[in-house]
Amino acid sequence: MTRTCLLHQKAFRRMEDELRGYAAEVDFITMDDEGVFANGFTGEPVSQPVPDMVFGNTDFFFGPKVRAFFRFLIDLPDLDWFQSSAAGMDNETLQAVHAKARLYTTNHTQxxxxxxxxxxxxxxxxxxxxxxxxxxxxxxxxxxxxxxxxxxxxxxxxxxxxxxxxxxxxxxxxxxxxxxxxxxxxxxxxxxxxxxxxxxxxxxxxxxxxxxxxxxxxxxxxxxxxxxxxxxxxxxxxxxxxxxxxxxxxxxxxxxxxxxxxxxxxxxxxxxxxxxxxxxxxxxxxxTPHDSSLTLGTFVRADETFLANLKRYLAGEELIHLAPK
The missing domain is CATH 3.40.50.720 (NAD(P)-binding Rossmann-like Domain)
Known part of the structure; x- marks a missing residue:
């Protein structure tokens, strides 16, 4: 069964070469800074994506469509796995996503x-x-x-x-x-x-x-x-x-x-x-304006956490930094 994964267009572009290795198993859907959904590899518009997996990272969290992104997640009928680029979830919105997702993983590389x-x-x-x-x-x-x-x-x-x-x-x-x-x-x-x-x-x-x-x-x-x-x-x-x-x-x-x-x-x-x-x-x-983690290396290390967990997820293995329910 083909899975569907949503991630930010910028994150997809950073990881495109690595993600090609999963193209037979996963449809990668991107959302850009205008809130438009598209197929990551072809660029074709996608009108109503229903992802099984979502990589929520700083591209979304600090982007212009952060509210639209989270509204989309909360309105999904189901969400199997959410990978966050944040370490915690004291934010009420992240708590709501944690409650919705069957699996919720965090990241500590920032x-x-x-x-x-x-x-x-x-x-x-x-x-x-x-x-x-x-x-x-x-x-x-x-x-x-x-x-x-x-x-x-x-x-x-x-x-x-x-x-x-x-x-x-x-x-x-x-x-x-x-x-x-x-x-x-x-x-x-x-x-x-x-x-x-x-x-x-x-x-x-x-x-x-x-x-x-x-x-x-x-x-x-x-x-x-x-x-x-x-x-x-x-x-x-x-x-x-x-x-x-x-x-x-x-x-x-x-x-x-x-x-x-x-x-x-x-x-x-x-x-x-x-x-x-x-x-x-x-x-x-x-x-400083809550930007201590805002470096290119932080983006890259969060991407690496997602890729490591994506490999584990598709293999049915235990995910790293899995948040308890």
Whole structure:
């Protein structure tokens, strides 16, 4: 029986050579940025596709027809397998797709680009990047005291794929890592692993604290006034998880009192971040628009995850990163 797979036109073009090997088993239908469906190989329009499989990736998620894409999925009579390029599904729409699909698989390869974001932000802060750039702009020559990366103490809250990818890089550069995860245990790239209940001492001692957690009722606003008050005056705070992890008003208030010294946020409670938000204008907060994973390598690695699972799916084998029901 021939299967039907829907994927974005851009993803199909990236993988066209590999997908030709499955052309006898799978009809590949694409959707473009105009919302038009077509046969991937021939380009012929397809009016009412009914896919068994869907590869939902960043081409869709950040594209102009994201709402139409998800409406199409929710309206399908059945969906056998959905491969997501995202690691989690705290988004309500993804939860609805998870409920519909018989099989739902995730992807964790975006952690590599996100880890590089964390190292970039940390190095820029430790090496007084903002101050140096300001001097350069004004053609001023004043030596600036800055800090070592080697020996810096990192607290990584949420020691999953992203946290581990960050830890590998931190250790390679000579930093010290304490990871926080519910199961505790050990890890080759962490000097210590503690549970959330045990992280108080590490928070007070950390030079850099990074959140990599999903948003759940338990983690919402976990970074509150008490959390920030416990940090060192000269510490840095970063969030790569979800904006809802942080009480943003408390962050600003505590920073105005002197700690943490700096914050870098790739996610915020409201996205896009409103122009009126004081986060934009705080002198010691760096904002990026939830794009830490937005690299060509992230697209390619997500494609590779899909291809690996497609091979397994067609062979009747267990899929990798299968989300439990």
């Amino acid at each position: 952690s590599e680009a996100m880890a590089e974001w964390a190292i970039w932000q940390a190095l820029d802060w430790l090496k007084a990047g903002r101050q140096h750039r300001a001097q350069e702009k004004e053609a001023e020559w004043h030596r600036i005291y800055h800090r070592d990366f080697i020996g810096s103490k990192w607290l990584i809250v949420g020691y999953g794929a992203i946290g581990q990818a960050v830890a590998r890089r931190v250790k390679a550069l000579g930093g010290l890592v304490t990871g926080v995860r519910r199961s505790g245990g050990t890890d080759d790239y962490a000097d210590a692993i503690v549970t959330p209940e045990e992280m108080g001492a590490a928070l007070r001692d950390a030079d850099i604290t990074l959140l990599c957690l999903p948003h759940t009722p338990e983690t919402e606003n976990m970074a509150d006034a008490d959390f920030f008050a416990a940090m060192k005056d000269d510490a840095m705070f970063m969030n790569l998880g979800r904006g809802a992890l942080v009480d943003e008003a408390a962050l600003i208030a505590e920073m105005d009192r002197g700690k943490p010294a700096f914050a870098a946020l790739d996610v915020t409670a409201t996205e896009p971040l409103p122009e009126a938000s004081p986060l934009w204008r705080h002198p010691n907060i760096a904002i």
